Amino acid sequence: MITKECPFCSACGARYYGSRDAAIWAACRACRSIFRDISATDFEDLHKQAEDGSTLIPRAVGASGNQPHADVWRAIGLAGSTVLEIGPGSGHLLAAARDAGRQVWGVETNPAHRAHIASTWGIHTVHPALSDLPSGQTFDAIVAINVLEHVHDIQGFLQALRTRLSPNGEIFISTSNSSCIVPRVVGPWWSMFKEVDHVAFPSAAGMSAVAATAGLAVGRVWTSELPLETPIGFAVAARDYLRRRRHGAGHRDAAPGRPPAAGTPATRPAHEVVDRKAIGRVYRFRPGWEPSARLMARLGRAASIKAVLTHPTKDLTHPTQR
Numbered sequence: 001m002i003t004k005e006c007p008f009c010s011a012c013g014a015r016y017y018g019s020r021d022a023a024i025w026a027a028c029r030a031c032r033s034i035f036r037d038i039s040a041t042d043f044e045d046l047h048k049q050a051e052d053g054s055t056l057i058p059r060a061v062g063a064s065g066n067q068p069h070a071d072v073w074r075a076i077g078l079a080g081s082t083v084l085e086i087g088p089g090s091g092h093l094l095a096a097a098r099d100a101g102r103q104v105w106g107v108e109t110n111p112a113h114r115a116h117i118a119s120t121w122g123i124h125t126v127h128p129a130l131s132d133l134p135s136g137q138t139f140d141a142i143v144a145i146n147v148l149e150h151v152h153d154i155q156g157f158l159q160a161l162r163t164r165l166s167p168n169g170e171i172f173i174s175t176s177n178s179s180c181i182v183p184r185v186v187g188p189w190w191s192m193f194k195e196v197d198h199v200a201f202p203s204a205a206g207m208s209a210v211a212a213t214a215g216l217a218v219g220r221v222w223t224s225e226l227p228l229e230t231p232i233g234f235a236v237a238a239r240d241y242l243r244r245r246r247h248g249a250g251h252r253d254a255a256p257g258r259p260p261a262a263g264t265p266a267t268r269p270a271h272e273v274v275d276r277k278a279i280g281r282v283y284r285f286r287p288g289w290e291p292s293a294r295l296m297a298r299l300g301r302a303a304s305i306k307a308v309l310t311h312p313t314k315d316l317t318h319p320t321q322r
């Protein structure tokens with residue numbers, strides 16, 4: 001029996017979707033979003049555990065060194081002079097925005113991540129909470145990548161962002177897509193269900209519903225993924241399933257409520273185990289060979305869902321090109 005209402009469309013009576021480790025997952029019958037049946041208090045404990053066990057900085061620096069993510073910043077394509085990133089983590093994107101001439105701020109709950117951003121990029125405008133930002137300051141661009149899946153009260157979160165959004169500003173969100181083909185096939189064996197404090201994955205309908213309730217309008221919503229992300233998502237699910245069968249519930253991946261173990265590929269999301277060298281070899285062998293990412297995006301079933309949210313009154317006659 002699922003007690004929690006859908007965090008996206010507020011519908012009650014969600015169906016049981018599946019369970020993995022100690023987590024019970026529900027699927028909304030109305031908007032088809034997927035969410036964890038967990039109280040706000042229990043979620044706070046998980047979030048703290050995940051923060052204490054975070055291995056994001058060494059992984060991000062290992063993957064990108066100290067090169068800002070300029071290509072990602074350009075692809076997001078948000079206009080204006082002021083940028084707020086929620087959950088900047090290692091700061092690679094925030095540094096790219098700063099290098100592109102923007103004034104940048106961040107909200108990052110993890111003190112180790114804030115310290116890293118200050119020492120590595122010299123950015124000292126990253127605060128623990130939205131309420132720590134300069135009073136009355138609003139932003140032309142607000143970015144939240146891989147954040148929403150860690151948020152328990154999504155409506156409250158978006159309402160808070162709206163109060164910090166300039167009249168013509170845009171909020172860019174990227175999170176895990178509940179309509180992704182991988183969980184439709186493998187259920188809770190999708191690697192996104194493995195992260196200790198993941199609690200909610202929207203569908204496009206769910207994203208639109210929660211934006212409207214928070215007083216925002218959806219400028220655009222779409223899905224996309226990295227090359228090979230869907231095939232790798234299936235491979236990781238199969239590997240985890242077989243491992244569990246071999247080792248039983250005592251295997252460390254199965255320990256309930258534990259933060260991910262440091263650096264082991266088994267505990268990373270699928271998109272982080274993409275072997276970029278291997279992909280590079282594939283592309284050199286047959287350029288443009290990998291069609292699944294484009295196909296999944298066209299079907300709305302790619303691994304991540306992206307949305308641009310605005311104030312309902314924003315003039316959309318000149319949409320941002322991206």
Ligand SMILES: [Zn+2]
Nearest residue numbers: 006009028031
């Ligand atoms: Zn719903």
